Amino acid sequence: MLKTINLHKKYNDFTALQSLNLEVGKGEIYALLGQNGAGKSTTINILLGLIKATSGDAFINNISVTDHPQKIKKELAYIPETVLLYPNLTGMENLDFFSKIAGFNYTRVELSAFLRHTGLQEAAHHKTLGGYSKGMRQKVGIAIALAKDAKVLLLDEPTSGLDPIATAEFTEIIRQLGQEGRTILMATHDIFNAVSVASNIGIMKQGQLVQNLQSKAFTAEELQELYLKTI
Secondary structure, eight states, X not given: OEEEEEEEEEETTEEEEEEEEEEEOTTOEEEEEOOTTSSHHHHHHHHTTSSOOSEEXXXXXXXXXXXXXXXXXXXXXXXXXXXXXXXXXXXXXXXXXXXXXXXXXXXXXXXXXXXXXXXXXXXGTTSBXXXXXXXXXXXXXXXXXXXXXXXXXXXXXXXXXXXXXXXXXXXXXXXHHHHXXXXXXXXXXXXXXXXXXXXXXXXXXXXXXXXXXXXXXXXXXXXXXXXXXXX
16 A cells, blocks of 8 residues: 655755655555646656655555565565666566565466466567567566566556557556556646546645546546646
């Protein structure tokens, strides 16, 4: 699970995050909507331990991010808008490399199973990432998250730049990961994808969570109308 309590972040006189109280349970997918500068990336960076909150705290599986910034890294996986992997290595070699960094040593059969689980075609497992599409690189990123047994996934604009087919594939993978019991927080601009995959949706404005909604209560069109009124 993931939880923030009165999370606050200031940069001199600028308030990037204000009294954020957020909870995402096991198996839940939470979509965080908002314009650039609304506080979505600040929230994710605090959860990753990359920046410190001015006040308040965040918890990953009941572990304080403030008190145990290294310990929480074992629980987390981060998939940014552009997954940074080694272009001269194959998908399997990248997965093997990053799995070993996380302390895991898998056989080639096990590595291949992780890649297949994300929907990456077997023919691509042994091709270098320099020839991968963005959607294929994201699948390797998800495979790395699975290989390190991450219980909480943080996604930052994961469908940005994907074509409709790749977006649909990615959405199905995320839905499946939620069904497997993983906790997922997804920062996104994609309202239609948020309604499709998320169990709950938050709208951020000027560092504050101003709407906290159940996705099943809205159509994409209704959410878009509310979003435009809110921001």
